[in-house]
Amino acid sequence: MxxxxxxxxxxxxxxxxxxxxxxxxxxxxxxALCQLSVTADKARNIARxxxxxxxxxxxxxxxxxxxxxWNGPYSNDSFPEYAEDIEAGGxxxxxxxxxxxxxRSLQITLVGGSISERSGNSLYNTCCVFGSDGKLKxxxxxxxxxxxxxxxxxxxxxxxxLTAGQDxxxxxxxxxxxxxxxxxxxxxxxxxxxxAARGAHLLCYPGAFNMTTGPLHWELLQRxxxxxxxxxxxxxxxxxxxxxxYVAWGHSTLVGPFGEVIATIEHDEATIIAEIDYSLIEQRxxxxxxxxxxxxxxxxxxxxxxxxxx
Numbered sequence: 001m002x003x004x005x006x007x008x009x010x011x012x013x014x015x016x017x018x019x020x021x022x023x024x025x026x027x028x029x030x031x032a033l034c035q036l037s038v039t040a041d042k043a044r045n046i047a048r049x050x051x052x053x054x055x056x057x058x059x060x061x062x063x064x065x066x067x068x069x070w071n072g073p074y075s076n077d078s079f080p081e082y083a084e085d086i087e088a089g090g091x092x093x094x095x096x097x098x099x100x101x102x103x104r105s106l107q108i109t110l111v112g113g114s115i116s117e118r119s120g121n122s123l124y125n126t127c128c129v130f131g132s133d134g135k136l137k138x139x140x141x142x143x144x145x146x147x148x149x150x151x152x153x154x155x156x157x158x159x160x161x162l163t164a165g166q167d168x169x170x171x172x173x174x175x176x177x178x179x180x181x182x183x184x185x186x187x188x189x190x191x192x193x194x195x196a197a198r199g200a201h202l203l204c205y206p207g208a209f210n211m212t213t214g215p216l217h218w219e220l221l222q223r224x225x226x227x228x229x230x231x232x233x234x235x236x237x238x239x240x241x242x243x244x245x246y247v248a249w250g251h252s253t254l255v256g257p258f259g260e261v262i263a264t265i266e267h268d269e270a271t272i273i274a275e276i277d278y279s280l281i282e283q284r285x286x287x288x289x290x291x292x293x294x295x296x297x298x299x300x301x302x303x304x305x306x307x308x309x310x
Contacts, residue, residue, distance in 0.1 A: 016303060
């Protein structure tokens with residue numbers, strides 16, 4: 001059997017070859033998913049997000065997640081109005097500044113959901129990751145823009161106002177190596193596979209699935225990304241507001257490396273705190289040794305940026 005497995009050349013199924021996850025600073029810790037209600041009042045949204053983060057940290061969370069576009073309405077009309085200049089900081093980026101300050105003061109790792117970012121003449125849907133020192137450790141600009149048309153159900157075209165990001169974002173933090181995607185990014189398994197090949201322990205997807213695709217695909221995709229790659233997946237969504245032009249499904253969720261739902265909530269504003277135990281990753285990979293069974297003699301996933309080519 002060993003000879004047959006070797007002939008499959010599993011190490012060649014990833015180019016460059018996959019790396020093992022590094023030893024995490026913490027093997028077990030609490031994560032908080034803050035499912036926030038979002039209004040047109042930006043100052044209110046920022047204050048409410050800060051309060052939720054502080055409450056989660058008081059309950060022992062070492063990692064806190066916020067939703068996609070949590071500081072203002074999710075709409076093409078609102079993206080330019082609520083956009084922040086992250087590089088300028090200060091008054092030009094009040095949401096960014098709050099997240100940096102609260103991460104530092106509470107000494108937590110914060111995956112800051114996403115906000116609309118203005119950079120030059122472009123707008124991006126951007127997730128900022130802060131370390132426990134409050135410094136920006138990574139910035140993910142949504143790679144796959146949400147352009148869909150389901151007749152009679154939902155039509156949305158982020159590309160009317162937003163520009164697609166060009167980079168994968170994987171960050172080493174006090175709570176392990178984290179790969180970042182935003183909402184629609186979760187549909188593209190290649191992104192998750194590349195993060196897994198780069199040694200991620202956890203994938204975080206701030207997202208705002210809608211009332212059409214949410215019931216069908218939200219949990220399904222999270223469990224698929226976790227089971228396919230045998231790692232943790234955490235998502236955080238806005239609370240549902242039926243009076244909004246875009247109605248979010250909610251259901252922020254933590255999924256384990258066997259594809260099991262560890263914790264989830266419904267659609268109201270709430271924070272859920274659950275435990276991540278990284279020892280489960282190796283255990284599950286021993287149960288199902290996929291990394292040793294890939295057919296590198298038949299197929300290969302190429303990490304274009306990771307291999308240094310363009």
